Amino acid sequence: MDSDILQSIDLRQLGQRLQEARKTGGLTQEQVAGHLGVARTTLTAIEKGERRLQPAELIQMAALYGRRVGEFLRQGEPVAFAVQLRASLAPGEPAETELASYIQEFDRLCEDYLELEKICDAPLPRKYPPPYTVGRTAPEVAAEDVAGAERNRLGVGDGPILNLREILENDVGLRIFTIDLPSRVAAMFGYTEELGGCIAVNRKHPEERRRMSTCHDYGHFLENRFRPEVVFLGRYQRQPEHERFAEAFARAFLMPASGLSRRYNEIYRSREGRVTPADLCTLAHFYFVSVEALTRRLEELRLLPSGTWDRLEQAGFRVREAQALLQLSQHPATDQMLPTRYLYLAAEAFERGDLSEGQFSRFLRVDRTEARRLAVELGQRTVLSDEGAISVLPFDLSGNVTE
Numbered sequence: 425m426d427s428d429i430l431q432s433i434d435l436r437q438l439g440q441r442l443q444e445a446r447k448t449g450g451l452t453q454e455q456v457a458g459h460l461g462v463a464r465t466t467l468t469a470i471e472k473g474e475r476r477l478q479p480a481e482l483i484q485m486a487a488l489y490g491r492r493v494g495e496f497l498r499q500g501e502p503v504a505f506a507v508q509l510r511a512s513l514a515p516g517e518p519a520e521t522e523l524a525s526y527i528q529e530f531d532r533l534c535e536d537y538l539e540l541e542k543i544c545d546a547p548l549p550r551k552y553p554p555p556y557t558v559g560r561t562a563p564e565v566a567a568e569d570v571a572g573a574e575r576n577r578l579g580v581g582d583g584p585i586l587n588l589r590e591i592l593e594n595d596v597g598l599r600i601f602t603i604d605l606p607s608r609v610a611a612m613f614g615y616t617e618e619l620g621g622c623i624a625v626n627r628k629h630p631e632e633r634r635r636m637s638t639c640h641d642y643g644h645f646l647e648n649r650f651r652p653e654v655v656f657l658g659r660y661q662r663q664p665e666h667e668r669f670a671e672a673f674a675r676a677f678l679m680p681a682s683g684l685s686r687r688y689n690e691i692y693r694s695r696e697g698r699v700t701p702a703d704l705c706t707l708a709h710f711y712f713v714s715v716e717a718l719t720r721r722l723e724e725l726r727l728l729p730s731g732t733w734d735r736l737e738q739a740g741f742r743v744r745e746a747q748a749l750l751q752l753s754q755h756p757a758t759d760q761m762l763p764t765r766y767l768y769l770a771a772e773a774f775e776r777g778d779l780s781e782g783q784f785s786r787f788l789r790v791d792r793t794e795a796r797r798l799a800v801e802l803g804q805r806t807v808l809s810d811e812g813a814i815s816v817l818p819f820d821l822s823g824n825v826t827e
Contacts, residue, residue: 433497436473441496443471445489447510450524459488490525492786495532498539509614512652523654526605530612530624533601533762536787538619540769543778548765550597550620553577556646563665567672568681570646575680582683584711588635589758592642593765600638602627602759613641614652621645627759632714634759636674643673679711679721688727699728701741702750709752715743761789771802 446456457467460481469475477485486493509527541547553574558566575582578595585591592598598621605612605626610633612624623641625634637655644653647669655670663671687710691703708718719736722728767788774784785795 434473435476438477438496439471439473441498442485442489445485445491445496445528446471449489449528451488456485456488460484490528491532495535498535508616508652509612509654512654522606523609526603526609526624527612527654529603530601530614530622533603533624534599534614534619534622537599537763537766537769540766540773540787543773544769544776546769546772548593548597548599548620551595552597552621552649553646555649558647558665558669563669564672567643567669568676570643571673571676571680574646574677582680582686585678586712586755588638588678588712590764592638593763596642597621598623598642598645599766600625600763602634602761604628608657610655610657611637611641612652612654613644615645615649621649627761630714631755631758632708632712632717635678635712636714636717639674639677640670642677643670646673675717675721675724678713679718681725684711684721685725685727688722692727701736701746705743705746705750705752709747709755712755715746767798767802771799774799775803 446453453464453467453471457464460467466475470477470481482493482496486496509530510524513523537548556566556570556573558570561569578591580591589600593600599619601622601624603624603626605624605628607626607628610626610629613622615621623638623645625637625641627634629637640655641653644651644666647666651666684707687707688699691707692699695703704715704719704722708715711718713721716733719728719733723730723732770779770784770787773779774781779787781792781795784799785792788795788798790798
């Protein structure tokens with residue numbers, strides 16, 4: 425590594441990044457100092473930006489933290505994202521150690537996204553509403569109001585939202601990743617002034633669950649964007665109000681009362697008052713939610729008797745078999761780890777020579793062979809003209825759309 429780089433780097437920023445990486449890895453200053461063969465006071469001075477590192481020391485520390493050296497040499501203030509998420513976990517919670525590597529990867533993805541934007545001079549537009557004030561209103565009631573207000577603001581009406589991720593990324597300005605997480609973790613949410621709102625959803629969960637988790641964290645963002653969250657399935661015996669709000673918001677946003685009631689009543693009338701499990705499957709497919717979520721939402725709106733879903737379960741109702749019998753078409757999969765905009769920014773930077781092939785593959789989390797294929801695929805877009813002719817144009821994210 426070129427020692428001149430370390431001579432020009434801001435020592436305070438470098439020290440902050442090293443400290444955050446150490447804390448994210450769950451290491452003490454004593455442990456790291458012992459690994460380096462220096463006194464703890466020396467490591468303290470490094471993390472405070474009072475002592476310049478040698479290249480070999482930085483390489484050792486990067487290897488110990490499981491990070492790339494280049495991550496510590498980035499320009500600008502560190503975002504302290506991973507530290508926030510770790511702090512959101514309950515003291516002594518077993519998941520804290522288990523989640524450390526996942527939180528670290530989420531942090532890296534967010535910083536990589538921001539770095540790509542800086543390279544391409546293409547910041548993500550933020551169309552954030554002011555935080556909603558819930559006040560003393562019951563969380564479920566407030567969630568209905570906020571969900572309706574957000575749907576109106578985004579102009580999506582009261583029907584299903586199939587392209588949920590794209591709307592939240594492009595029309596709100598949230599960074600949404602789909603990554604592998606432990607099965608009992610649904611999602612993670614965090615916010616910093618530099619990064620904005622960021623969500624990581626569990627790729628291992630069914631698509632319907634991922635959509636609900638995304639909206640759950642969207643609810644957290646709307647109600648209190650400065651409070652980071654790691655969302656566990658079945659974490660609380662008695663849910664706090666902010667969790668009740670987020671869950672109710674997700675249901676109301678994906679299944680708005682007005683549209684769902686209208687469509688349910690159409691089925692009810694056409695069936696002369698008899699709604700079948702097959703109808704519930706079809707309606708759930710229409711809204712791209714699970715049958716359980718749909719049924720419980722109908723119970724919540726008092727369109728179905730309370731306990732309907734529990735009775736269906738006790739009767740042995742098998743959702744997947746029913747869906748197969750009904751031949752319901754599959755919705756497009758949205759388990760792509762990286763946002764589409766992120767991919768195009770990386771391709772733009774690579775095409776312009778701002779990223780080497782190795783850097784491009786690291787940003788995309790793929791090997792070099794796959795990176796070359798993606799470079800070709802992402803570097804072009806197919807356009808259909810008014811005359812019906814198909815042409816391929818280079819994709820440029822840096823231009824002004826009003827020109």
